[in-house]
Amino acid sequence: MPAPRTRGTALRQRLAELRGPEVPPKALDARALAALAANPGCERRALLDGAGVNKAVLADALGSPSAFGQSQFAFMRGNAFEARVKADGGAVLLRLAHERLDPGAEPPVAASVPDLAAVGPEGRAARTALALREATDAGGWALLDHPMLALDVAGSPAFLEPDAVVVHPDGTWSVVEIKSFPMLDGSADPAKVGAAARQSAVYVLALEEVAARITPVPEVRHRVLLVCPKDFTNLPTAAALDVRKQRAVTRRQLARLTRIEEIADALPENACFAPALPQEELTTAVEALPASYAPECLAACELAFHCRARSRTEGAVTSLGRATRAELGGLTTVDDVLAAAHGRAGDPDDPAVAALRRAAELRAEALGVSVERRKTTAVLPGSVPEGAPCR
Structure with a gap:
């Protein structure tokens, strides 16, 4: 071997x-x-x-x-908003992290922003792991801007780059996700928030792999910080997202x-x-x-x-x-479904086949089609058989 x-x-x-x-x-x-x-x-x-x-x-x-x-306009707008959030050593971002994730901690007056530059993704991932270890040992607030994380995917390493990772004074780590869609009156588009939560869950999994190589193992928080523009302005606001469900699903699927x-x-x-x-x-x-x-x-x-x-x-x-695929069981093609529905194939004891035949009977009754004709004529979904009354 x-x-x-x-x-x-x-x-x-x-x-x-x-x-x-x-x-x-x-x-x-x-x-x-x-x-x-x-x-x-x-x-x-x-x-x-x-x-x-x-x-x-x-x-x-x-x-x-x-x-x-993503459109070029949205890409540029997102980069401009992220630069504003991280200006002045990430002061605004750290303030939002303190308010939304860790209000009981000391305010982030002086936070460290380590340099994560290295050659290649492997080098950047190693440099990120070292910076996380040093920030955890030092205590206080720390902001890692675009760290590089490695996650094993189907036996091959995938290198991921979250917008930021915050190290809290108690040594715990939080993922920060910055998006350019707005939060209107404290809420945002649920579909976009859900996508951001699933994406953040991937970063949490990758961060947990880094933490597992450190003794003692630091805690990776399952509440991530989502930073978005406030209302119709370009001012940043934030919300805490609990991604435990998304993390569990993603881990199981991977x-x-x-x-x-x-x-x-x-x-x-x-x-x-x-x-x-x-x-x-x-x-x-x-x-x-x-x-x-x-x-x-x-x-x-x-x-x-x-x-x-x-x-x-x-x-x-x-x-x-x-x-629909899950409801049909072993019927994998449309032809198989139609044949089962019209009694030309399928096991009558199969719940999916029985449901299809019952549905076909109800449809035939509604359209006035005889049972004999239904057994010899394949009726596609949405079509009206010849001679059936128009409705």
Whole structure:
């Protein structure tokens, strides 16, 4: 059996071959990792993200360009707001952390802001771990601006960069997430807050891995600081988010991911995802990776349009949503569902089949279709059979 270092080197070389010669890797950020954890059965995304493949460029090369992503205006606005929050050594940010997370502690009059510069992500992660250890031992407030954290994902390290981490005077650590969407009268868009909570939960997990290597183990707080513009101004305000639920879900889903080397070993030797390859060859390589498409992917994955087209072509019920897929049990295609509903296939004792047949009977009664005709005619959902009364 090869040594872990040799195995890791071989895996990195294999992933570089899958990306393509001279194609730089795309870093896996917490937003993508949270989306991956929400769909652990998608081996396609797991390998492409683990290999650092730019899925937006890949989608363009496949002929299914994606509209997923942040606009340049929103990106610039977010950077400007973050710079304002962290101005003057993070005085405003630390004040908000004191007010929302730790009001019983001494005010952050003099806080340390360690330098986290280092070469490469591995070097920055090591420097971050050292700075966290030093700040915890020193006591007092400390602010780590854009630290680098490493998190094991399907057997491969993912390097994550939260907006900030605060070290409290009692030695506990808190994640800070800065967003440019507004808080109106103390509340914000629930969907955006939920996405921020899932992203922060990823950072909490990565921070816990750092804490586990320190003796005694520091506590990583499960209440994170969400900083947003106040009302219609550019003034920062903040709220504390409890991410214990999101952390537990993300940790469980990440544990379910198939290890990246296992997925890579199942691919053909000549598989490659370099965008410069011919479209037919690229499509063949992508289709060799099992995907688990659901409508939720449209808001979280650059390859969603490509996977949706394939899912519809194959008649997969997952294109109707995960909830529908879960209700249908072993029926995996639309043809299987229709056949079961009209009595041409399926076990009558199967609860899903029985429910489908009962639904088909009720629909037939509502449309005035005879039972005999219903058994010989496949009626697609939403269609009106010939001779049925118009309503």
